[in-house]
Amino acid sequence: MSGNRIAKLSLQLMTIIEERSVNNLSAIPKEEYLYKCTSACAGCSSSLCLRYVLKAAGPDSVLVVPACCTSVIQGMYPGTAMNVPVYNIAFAAAAACASGMSDAFATLGRETNVIVYAGDGGTVDIGIQALSGAFERGTNFLYICYDNEAYGNTGMQRSGSTPLGARTTTTPGGKPTAKKDLDRIVEAHNPPYMATACSAYPLDLYKKVKKALSIEGPKFIHILAPCPPGWRYPTEKTVEMGKLAVKTAQWILYEREFGKLTINGPSKAAMKKPAPLEDYIKSQGRFKNLSPEIFDLMRQQVEQNIQRLSREEAGVC
Amino acid sequence: MLTIATGNKAVAAAVKAAKPGVVAAYPITPQTEIVEQIADYVTDGDLESRYIPVESEHSAMAACIGASAGGVRTFTATSSHGLLYMHEMVHWAAGARLPIVMANVNRALGPGWNTWAEHTDAFSQRDTGWLQVFVGTVQEAYDATLMAFKIAEDERVLLPVMVNLDGFALSHIMQSLETVEIGDFLPPFHLPHAIDTENPCGYGPMTGPADYFRFRWDIERSMRDARGVIADVEREFAERFGRTYGPTEDYRCEDADVVVVAVGTLGKEAEVAIDRLRDEGIKAGSMRLRWFRPFPDLDLSGRDVVVIDRDYSFGFGGVVAHSIRSKTGIEPYSVIAGLGGQEVTYNDIADFVRNRRPGEETWFGVSDHV
Ligand SMILES: Cc1ncc(C[n+]2csc(CCOP(=O)(O)OP(=O)(O)O)c2C)c(N)n1
Ligand code: SF4
Ligand SMILES: [Mg+2]
Numbered sequence: 032m033s034g035n036r037i038a039k040l041s042l043q044l045m046t047i048i049e050e051r052s053v054n055n056l057s058a059i060p061k062e063e064y065l066y067k068c069t070s071a072c073a074g075c076s077s078s079l080c081l082r083y084v085l086k087a088a089g090p091d092s093v094l095v096v097p098a099c100c101t102s103v104i105q106g107m108y109p110g111t112a113m114n115v116p117v118y119n120i121a122f123a124a125a126a127a128c129a130s131g132m133s134d135a136f137a138t139l140g141r142e143t144n145v146i147v148y149a150g151d152g153g154t155v156d157i158g159i160q161a162l163s164g165a166f167e168r169g170t171n172f173l174y175i176c177y178d179n180e181a182y183g184n185t186g187m188q189r190s191g192s193t194p195l196g197a198r199t200t201t202t203p204g205g206k207p208t209a210k211k212d213l214d215r216i217v218e219a220h221n222p223p224y225m226a227t228a229c230s231a232y233p234l235d236l237y238k239k240v241k242k243a244l245s246i247e248g249p250k251f252i253h254i255l256a257p258c259p260p261g262w263r264y265p266t267e268k269t270v271e272m273g274k275l276a277v278k279t280a281q282w283i284l285y286e287r288e289f290g291k292l293t294i295n296g297p298s299k300a301a302m303k304k305p306a307p308l309e310d311y312i313k314s315q316g317r318f319k320n321l322s323p324e325i326f327d328l329m330r331q332q333v334e335q336n337i338q339r340l341s342r343e344e345a346g347v348c
Numbered sequence: 349m350l351t352i353a354t355g356n357k358a359v360a361a362a363v364k365a366a367k368p369g370v371v372a373a374y375p376i377t378p379q380t381e382i383v384e385q386i387a388d389y390v391t392d393g394d395l396e397s398r399y400i401p402v403e404s405e406h407s408a409m410a411a412c413i414g415a416s417a418g419g420v421r422t423f424t425a426t427s428s429h430g431l432l433y434m435h436e437m438v439h440w441a442a443g444a445r446l447p448i449v450m451a452n453v454n455r456a457l458g459p460g461w462n463t464w465a466e467h468t469d470a471f472s473q474r475d476t477g478w479l480q481v482f483v484g485t486v487q488e489a490y491d492a493t494l495m496a497f498k499i500a501e502d503e504r505v506l507l508p509v510m511v512n513l514d515g516f517a518l519s520h521i522m523q524s525l526e527t528v529e530i531g532d533f534l535p536p537f538h539l540p541h542a543i544d545t546e547n548p549c550g551y552g553p554m555t556g557p558a559d560y561f562r563f564r565w566d567i568e569r570s571m572r573d574a575r576g577v578i579a580d581v582e583r584e585f586a587e588r589f590g591r592t593y594g595p596t597e598d599y600r601c602e603d604a605d606v607v608v609v610a611v612g613t614l615g616k617e618a619e620v621a622i623d624r625l626r627d628e629g630i631k632a633g634s635m636r637l638r639w640f641r642p643f644p645d646l647d648l649s650g651r652d653v654v655v656i657d658r659d660y661s662f663g664f665g666g667v668v669a670h671s672i673r674s675k676t677g678i679e680p681y682s683v684i685a686g687l688g689g690q691e692v693t694y695n696d697i698a699d700f701v702r703n704r705r706p707g708e709e710t711w712f713g714v715s716d717h718v
Binding site for chain 1: 369370372397398400401402403404406407408410411412413414415416417418419420422436437440543544545548549550551552553554555556559
């Protein structure tokens with residue numbers, strides 16, 4: 032039996048055990064690695080996600096963080112809101128820094144998880160070269176991109192991940208180009224595991240992090256992380272906003288294990304019968320005064336994504 | 349063991365002896381031979397190290413930072429554009445107090461593309477908090493690289509060290525090389541602030557002015573302490589292996605009326621010029637500057653000083669000439685020479701001494717006495 036096959040089988044087994052044991056939020060460990068004293072904005076979903084990521088990863092983990100909101104929310108020296116080591120590194124350098132750290136731990140025989148927690152800008156824009164290099168080299172680490180679809184740290188300028196039509200401080204008239212398809216770029220590196228997730232589905236995220244960390248090699252999770260000040264919606268609507276993104280199939284939850292695609296539960300239903308995209312668009316100030324043409328393009332994009340992923344899952348290419 | 353080797357091969361041999369846990373590097377002329385040789389060592393099992401073939405120099409230094417913080421000895425090598433491309437991380441490595449060792453094969457900067465020797469690349473990194481040493485021979489490239497690990501990792505220093513050697517003029521020149529059995533010259537790698545998941549800390553988080561300022565002072569304090577550590581390590585090296593080094597290499601300086609200060613291979617070339625001048629009855633000496641950071645105290649009082657700069661700070665002057673002026677108060681004769689690999693022979697250097705005009709600057713072969 033090839034090593035790959037053994038890995039796959041043990042992964043399936045683990046997944047079954049995991050799914051039996053963690054099927055509701057109460058099964059998630061009570062230990063906290065992200066304390067309540069963060070300096071995140073009210074309603075920040077990316078820090079909520081980080082809380083679940085760390086619960087899944089456990090204490091023998093190091094977080095590598097490039098410049099982003101997470102560099103701020105962890106707090107100011109000498110205090111820290113985190114209960115795992117956090118290695119802060121320059122904006123473009125997270126994947127490369129993690130690469131060195133992962134190899135250092137391997138040299139020392141340590142099994143510590145090396146997890147990058149980076150924003151969309153640090154991933155799709157300035158950090159994409161390092162990300163691509165680390166994945167091509169087969170680095171043993173987990174790269175998580177939490178995507179609030181703009182440069183939050185510096186006051187909500189556009190990023191390559193900002194969607195078409197969204198107003199940011201550098202696209203005051205709405206972004207004229209589409210969101211960069213990060214997942215297909217990462218997919219082109221054929222990682223053993225990659226997934227999408229959303230802050231409104233913490234159990235799904237928790238399981239994905241667990242699964243990712245059980246696999247050797249470069250793993251990737253792309254989390255959609257709604258952001259009240261950036262997306263311009265009331266703070267108490269953060270969870271609702273994530274749910275809407277998934278229900279409208281604007282964001283699709285899936286996993287790709289050793290290349291095989293699985294659409295996850297909430298998105299299965301949404302892809303069959305997506306909720307009206309208007310519900311998502313209208314609830315966010317960043318899409319204010321969106322032209323009907325742009326809205327049409329957005330709807331087409333959603334349909335294309337649904338088609339592409341459904342066909343792939345069904346094995347029709 | 350006595351062999352012959354290029355400057356690049358000597359650096360690689362020293363790295364092999366130092367046994368880093370991680371080497372991360374990106375190729376650039378004229379450094380390539382170093383990384384190719386290390387890749388060979390790793391592939392052949394002569395060096396039990398992880399070689400990370402990163403996709404850029406920015407990532408090379410970032411990977412070294414991650415690896416060093418992770419608790420292993422690390423090495424990288426670069427040159428010129430590679431060094432500039434990693435500039436952000438060069439600062440980061442020092443600020444993070446990581447004892448990374450890097451060989452920089454000094455090369456000119458584009459445009460136009462020019463792969464020959466010049467020191468502007470290294471001097472452009474002088475304010476990063478790295479220790480910088482410049483070597484003049486193949487043997488010294490080996491010895492300085494070995495010592496660099498020990499100096500960097502000393503708890504009184506904990507700063508990265510850059511070992512500079514001239515592109516082609518040394519990187520590709522064959523000279524004799526005596527490699528050593530290093531024994532316990534290098535202790536096992538120990539970083540007091542290595543990442544420890546049992547003692548979770550934030551590394552490099554947001555830091556207010558008071559703490560930040562104190563961290564900067566800590567770097568300077570270690571730079572000052574580094575002078576003593578360098579002297580200790582060079583003394584121990586001499587005792588163990590019989591080769592002596594110091595902040596400068598002085599040649600016939602004791603009774604000299606005029607001293608030539610140069611860096612790298614030009615400093616070795618100057619020694620030949622000194623012999624010629626002495627034959628003519630001119631009491632000349634040469635002081636090859638080895639350590640550039642921390643900058644040594646130089647005893648030049650009462651003599652004429654001719655400084656050869658293979659570099660330039662536009663709108664200001666030769667970097668070494670100005671360093672010497674500000675450190676000693678002496679107005680040197682500043683010769684800008686050898687940029688982009690321009691050939692500078694011992695005859696030329698002898699001429700600089702004969703025709704010296706203290707307080708003036710000349711661009712050799714381009715514009716005289718400006
Ligand atoms: C080389 C460099 N350029 C620019 C910056 C300024 N900067 C810091 S964070 C940031 C944006 C981060 O955006 P993203 O990665 O999406 O993370 P977020 O802040 O949204 O969490 C920028 C532009 C920097 N720190 N370094
Ligand atoms: S700007 Fe957005 S992502 Fe950043 S801390 Fe605030 S809510 Fe979170
Ligand atoms: Mg962002």
